[in-house]
Amino acid sequence: MNGRLRLGLIGCGFFAQNHLHAWRDLKAEGVDLVAVCDTDAERAKAAAASFGVPRWYTDAREMLANEQLGLVDIATQMGTHLELVLLAIGHGVPTIVQKPFGVDIAQVRQMVEASDRAGVFLAVHENFRFQKPLRRIREVVESGAIGKPSWARISFRTGYDIYTGQPYLSRQERFVLIDVGVHVLDVARALLGEVTHLTAELQRRNAAAIGEDTATMLLRHESGAVSVVECTYGSRRVPDSFPETLIEVEGERGAIASRIGNLVEVTIDGKMTSSSEDPEVLPWATRPWHVAQESVLATCRHMLEALRAGRPAATSAADNLRTFALVEAAYQAAGKVAPVA
Ligand SMILES: NC(=O)c1ccc[n+]([C@@H]2O[C@H](COP(=O)([O-])OP(=O)(O)OC[C@H]3O[C@@H](n4cnc5c(N)ncnc54)[C@H](O)[C@@H]3O)[C@@H](O)[C@H]2O)c1
Missing domain, CATH: 3.30.360.10 (Dihydrodipicolinate Reductase; domain 2)
Structure with missing residues (x-):
């Protein structure tokens, strides 16, 4: 995959702030965060304003329908992962989802099978x-x-x-x-x-x-x-x-x-x-979180490299099932x- 990648982020809550910063850092490596989505309009609007994201949504279905995305990053809580992953995979869009992958192993198997069947990249943001x-x-x-x-x-x-x-x-x-x-x-x-x-x-x-x-x-x-x-x-x-x-x-x-x-x-x-x-304290990071924050950047970068190389991520859906x-x-x-x- 060549050229710039159009990214959509779903979930603009507590931990997603690290994703927003990491993806902004990766702009230099060819990623454009073109849309953010949160069911809480204030959160979506605030994320778009703070990170210069052109469009914000409160409904992931609308975002997937309107945007031509090359990657979706899901940073919501686990209870929403199944629905959102199936939605993104259904649109054929490569997807990253935060841990825990699902609420139980039946959900996790369902997501692994869906990505296998569709032949669509699916990875878990397992950053440790x-x-x-x-x-x-x-x-x-x-x-x-x-x-x-x-x-x-x-x-x-x-x-x-x-x-x-x-x-x-x-x-x-x-x-x-x-x-x-x-x-x-x-x-x-x-x-x-x-x-x-x-x-x-x-x-x-x-x-x-x-x-x-x-x-x-x-x-x-x-x-x-x-x-x-x-x-x-x-x-x-x-x-x-x-x-x-x-x-x-x-x-x-x-x-x-x-x-x-x-x-x-x-x-x-x-x-x-x-x-x-001790990792670099990134400009947006604070001690003692910096070790986790730098790992978010490293994880997002790994995802990009894997996606571009056409291979599964080290923490692919199949890997994370294990x-x-x-x-x-x-x-x-x-x-x-x-x-x-
Ligand atoms: N990898 C790590 O080190 C790490 C650390 C902390 C949290 N997490 C994970 O991050 C995930 C999010 O946790 P959090 O603490 O940020 O939660 P949070 O509740 O602060 O944020 C989740 C956001 O998603 C939004 N949301 C919920 N359903 C949605 C939907 N259907 N469409 C769009 N937006 C929706 C909520 O309004 C909220 O703003 C969890 O799975 C958690 O385990 C990972």
């Missing part, structure tokens, strides 16, 4: 594996420098107030596992490969939330590696690592450990080197373990 420290860790693992990984811990533990920015989270029956578990489970797959089985323990430590706010999982990977994958919004720690994911990977020849502050330590054959993988299957498996497995006599 694109965070700068994570990019570095993946690079080291893939280089083989620490040998074959046999054990890992992927840990997202925070007490940061996520409820103010995303008040809907405390009202979700499926909470931390589908919201952030989906990210850390994706990281586990990205680092250690596919999973054969897992077990999980879920806890609700914050009485104000309806769903679980803590998940602790144990995974066996096809390679034989084992990983501990954990996420919580209920930690009370100083310093708080938000929004960093702390990783440890052990291999035959060495290990990798990330530390708060986006530091990555790599040990190979008994020698440790430490590097700062991550989503881990979320479903963890909900199914929760508490189903041999009792201790």
Whole structure:
């Protein structure tokens, strides 16, 4: 695909602000955000005014019918994804959708099948594996420098107030596992490969939330590696690592450990080197969000490159189905373990 790409964004809420900035940064790389849509007219209008977008809509059907789009980016909450993805795919428009891909695996399968049938690009904006420290860790693992990984811990533990920015989270029956578990489970797959089985323990430590706010999982990977994958919004720690994911990977020849502050330590054959993988604080970014914000730009850029090259994104619909299957498996497995006599 050559020439400039005409993009439409659906959803102009809390996290979409990062998408709006990222796409504006990517204008120099050939993307024109030509239309935004939000059922809340004020939000759509404000996004169009702030980002110089020519047209705004309150109905995605109208936007798809009126605009000749080369890409649609959906940044609404998960309950709307199925309808909006099927709409965009139905128009034959390549589509990116925020995580969580859907509300359950049946919806996710429906979207994967629809994009397969139509032969239309569909990818999930799964940005954790694109965070700068994570990019570095993946690079080291893939280089083989620490040998074959046999054990890992992927840990997202925070007490940061996520409820103010995303008040809907405390009202979700499926909470931390589908919201952030989906990210850390994706990281586990990205680092250690596919999973054969897992077990999980879920806890609700914050009485104000309806769903679980803590998940602790144990995974066996096809390679034989084992990983501990954990996420919580209920930690009370100083310093708080938000929004960093702390990783440890052990291999035959060495290990990798990330530390708060986006530091990555790599040990190979008994020698440790430490590097700062703190990302650039983009002009529109603020600490401590900058690691997430830079990853949004990296994710959007990856999507563009994949689309232009005519190949699926690393976090394609089919790929994300595998991550989503881990979320479903963890909900199914929760508490189903041999009792201790
Ligand atoms: N990748 C990440 O790191 C990350 C971080 C935070 C949130 N998210 C995800 O981003 C998504 C959005 O979350 P948010 O906190 O920004 O939610 P939000 O409620 O602030 O924003 C969603 C917006 O979509 C609009 N909307 C709803 N239905 C619509 C429709 N049918 N057509 C057009 N607009 C519609 C709403 O009016 C709202 O403005 C969620 O899936 C969330 O999990 C991802």
